[in-house]
Amino acid sequence: MGIIEEINKLKREKNAIILAHNYQKSTVQDIADFVGDSLKLAQEATRADSEVIVFCGVTFMAETAKILNPEKKILIPDIARCSMAQLLSPNEVIEAKKEYPGAEIVLYINTLAESKAEADCMCTSANATEIVNSMNSDLILFGPDKNLADYVRGGTKKTIISIPEYGLCPTHHQISEEDVIKVRNTYPDAKLVVHPECILEVQRLADHIASTDGMIDFCKKSESKEFIIGTENGILHRLRKEIPTKKFHTASSTTICPDMKMITPEKIKRSLEKEKFEIIVPKQVAKRAKRAIERMLELS
Ligand code: 13P
Ligand code: SF4
16 A cells, blocks of 8 residues: 555544645645645634644644644644744733733734734734734734734734844745846746745735735736746645646745655654644643634634
8 A cells, every 4th residue: 555545544544634734745735635825724624524633734833723623633743843933932922012001912823822822813924914904903013023014014004013023934034135036037927926924125026925825826817827936835836736827936946944844744644643743732822822813713
């Protein structure tokens, strides 16, 4: 039996499904029951009627699935931690709240569960501006991604204060203006589509800025036949598979998230066999974090 058959057999035995983020290795995406961005994966986790979810992504995504579905067993095939999520501790959020007592806290879903517990509302790259605009206060503490905060500032009249001051995703932050201009000169007819985790200078050059699923939707609907993609390169697999009639180029061949690439089909098989690594979120943290995640889902 090949590894795919073995995984399918284990899935049936355990009543499990596999969710995967758009940045996962192509071999992992091809095994998954559902592939999507952070928002769609959180929504899909609540829709699933399986007892077990194997979450192929980073820990904050699997924790979100656990917080929304405490009765399900959530497994992650390897402890892959998003580097950006480590940049904002719950204490920093508490301190910022003290400093700006009238402000509301909107945190990017790429955060620790303990930090989510201190937020008024969560957001993803698919809904960040919409969420900020639907908050009551005109003063918003927003974190941890400074680049996403810059993107939101362009779509709101509210004052956004970044916590921490310079939080960023190392994978997206390294896509430079020079990289993009060079690739644009090579493919002058291509539309430039980037993720809002890119630096503001790159965002300003883009024809479209969106979450990973938003980027795929844009490329599907656009009349253009050629695109330059400014995000983690795992997304190219879905783009080429779902839109085979169009051409996709990367803005930078080094845009690879080492955390997202930790998961392999072998680790998925081991995860199902040994029921490892199980995601556990302390009850008190989960209860408070759930309020902020559910508020986001209601507003989305
Ligand atoms: P999306 O929600 O747009 O898929 O982004 C998740 C992420 O980690 C981007 O680096
Ligand atoms: Fe985190 Fe960046 Fe990797 Fe996304 S690409 S999971 S933000 S480190």
